[in-house]
Amino acid sequence: MGERRSRSLELVPGGVRLTTRPWPRPASPSWVLVRPHTVGLCSSDLKEVRRSRDVRADFGHEMVALVHSSSSDDFPPGLRVCLDPHVPVTRTTAFGETALLTGPPEQLRAALPAVPDGTPDDRAVFTEPLACTVHCAANVLPGSDVAIIGAGTAGVLLAVLLRLNGCRVTLINRSPERLAALSPTALLRDVPKIPRREVGTRTFGTVVVTTASLDSSTFDSAWNLLPAHGGRLVLFGGIRPDWQVPGTRLLLDGIRRGEQTLELDRGGRRALVVGTHGATGADFTTAGAVLAAPLPWTTSHVEELIVGRVTLPVLAELLNDAARTGVDPAGKHVVDIRR
Ligand SMILES: NC(=O)c1ccc[n+]([C@@H]2O[C@H](COP(=O)([O-])OP(=O)(O)OC[C@H]3O[C@@H](n4cnc5c(N)ncnc54)[C@H](OP(=O)(O)O)[C@@H]3O)[C@@H](O)[C@H]2O)c1
Structure with missing residues (x-):
């Protein structure tokens, strides 16, 4: 043979x-x-x-x-x-x-x-991928009001999981096309899907960023969805090692990979920033x-x-x-x- x-x-x-x-x-x-x-x-x-x-x-x-x-x-x-x-x-x-x-x-x-x-x-x-979102979901209080930024596979799996955990979930994405493609799926039944540019002034107790990379405008739009006090920004998606929060020297990739938590006071908002990895x-x-x-x-x-x-x-x-x-x-x- x-x-x-x-x-x-x-x-x-x-x-x-x-x-x-x-x-x-x-x-x-x-x-x-x-x-x-x-x-x-x-x-x-x-x-x-x-x-x-x-x-x-x-x-x-x-x-x-x-x-x-x-x-x-x-x-x-x-x-x-x-x-x-x-x-x-x-x-x-x-x-x-x-x-x-x-x-x-x-x-x-x-x-x-x-x-x-x-x-x-x-x-x-x-x-x-679901195990990674299970890990991430440990940072989100059951029953809370959550915005997920990024409707890729990670964001959608997280939406399904958080819904199982009793959260009220809103899915926000850059391209309306991706949301339109997801709209027929019964997996996301009753999950509002909003293009990023149409989000308006609503706030969410927890915002999870699941975009494939983080830039200043994505960070700012996530940060602006939090209430003035007591919110939580969960970092799940990729961040370049040298990327800093605009106007600060804060490197967020280390926070994400090290699964650290810190309190950030910026632009009239004070919130916890929480990293999740693996x-x-x-x-x-x-x-x-x-x-x-x-x-x-x-x-x-x-x-x-x-x-x-x-x-x-x-x-x-x-x-x-x-x-x-x-x-x-x-x-x-x-x-x-x-x-
Ligand atoms: N923490 C962990 O342990 C862990 C585990 C697995 C994966 N990840 C990371 O999670 C990230 C997402 O993975 P994925 O497979 O879901 O990626 P993906 O398929 O590329 O999806 C990313 C989504 O984010 C959207 N997006 C990009 N920029 C945006 C913005 N500024 N505002 C709103 N939406 C925006 C994209 O929208 P468009 O429709 O416009 O493209 C796309 O729908 C990756 O970086 C991956 O490495 C982390």
């Missing part, structure tokens, strides 16, 4: 390349080899293709996969797993027909949570439970957010187009690796 080979995407200058190589061989005594089959495309993958991501490399991480083989009885062949990319293990990308993870056994166990039986793959692929194993468990249960207000679920399904070669074209044009594909795309 010939050597088994598998295709995967690799980052190359200016984009990605589809390569075919022999199956990865473990160079460590503790390993798991998985066969990814449904993998989500995340905005951080696009940042990595453009080399504009400042944190760890996570290319291809929103994964649902079946265990093929491993060094441990913890991972029987056929076990369905997703990936917690915050756990430090060594791995190859999940944008491939095989992915190899190596690391201490307890870290491999933490990095590869099992997917609950009965959760369809198209829903389970949201486990990692997710814990407990957040993954909660996310898995949310995805396994029906939503009380609709028979649909988060898989409704998938707008495009592609193969690995088509994903390569899509990422190279995004790198060339600077335009991100809108909405959630998933890769059917086995097609």
Whole structure:
């Protein structure tokens, strides 16, 4: 029998390349080899293709996969797993027909949570992004009045989760087109969707920023949605490391990544600024439970957010187009690796 080979995407200058190589061989005594089959495309993958991501490399991480083989009885062949990319293990990308993870056994166990039986793959692929919003939601009081700025996948998942937590949620987005595209989804039934330029003078006790990057005008529009006293600004979306609050020397990226809280007094408003970053194993468990249960207000679920399904070669074209044009594909795309 010939050597088994598998295709995967690799980052190359200016984009990605589809390569075919022999199956990865473990160079460590503790390993798991998985066969990814449904993998989500995340905005951080696009940042990595453009080399504009400042944190760890996570290319291809929103994964649902079946265990093929491993060094441990913890991972029987056929076990369905997703990936917690915050756990430090060594791995190859999940944008491939095989992915190899190596690391201490307890870290491999933490990095590869099992997917609950009965959760369809198209829903389970949201486990990692939802876990990050579960982590974020710990900073939002149940039942509070919340504005979410940014109606990408993160903002929409957070809206669904906060609604489950009894919050009154308003979704605000830069382009009206994205809100219009979301308006048919029953997931966001009863969630007001407002283009940023039409927000007016309303205030919200909590404002969560889930935009892909923060600039002065986004910060100011979020800050201006808070009441004069007692509000809370939660930083979830990306911030450049050297970005400072206008008129101050305050670097917000450290607040976000360090999950710090500080009181800011600015322009007649005093509010808490709270950072949220990553997710814990407990957040993954909660996310898995949310995805396994029906939503009380609709028979649909988060898989409704998938707008495009592609193969690995088509994903390569899509990422190279995004790198060339600077335009991100809108909405959630998933890769059917086995097609
Ligand atoms: N804290 C964490 O642990 C964590 C975890 C996962 C992801 N993230 C980060 O969360 C961010 C969002 O991810 P995503 O996948 O949802 O990104 P995305 O799909 O790019 O969505 C971002 C959304 O923000 C909107 N937007 C941009 N600027 C805006 C503004 N000034 N006012 C209102 N809306 C604005 C965009 O509107 P348009 O329709 O006009 O494009 C878009 O709908 C990323 O930076 C990601 O890295 C953080």
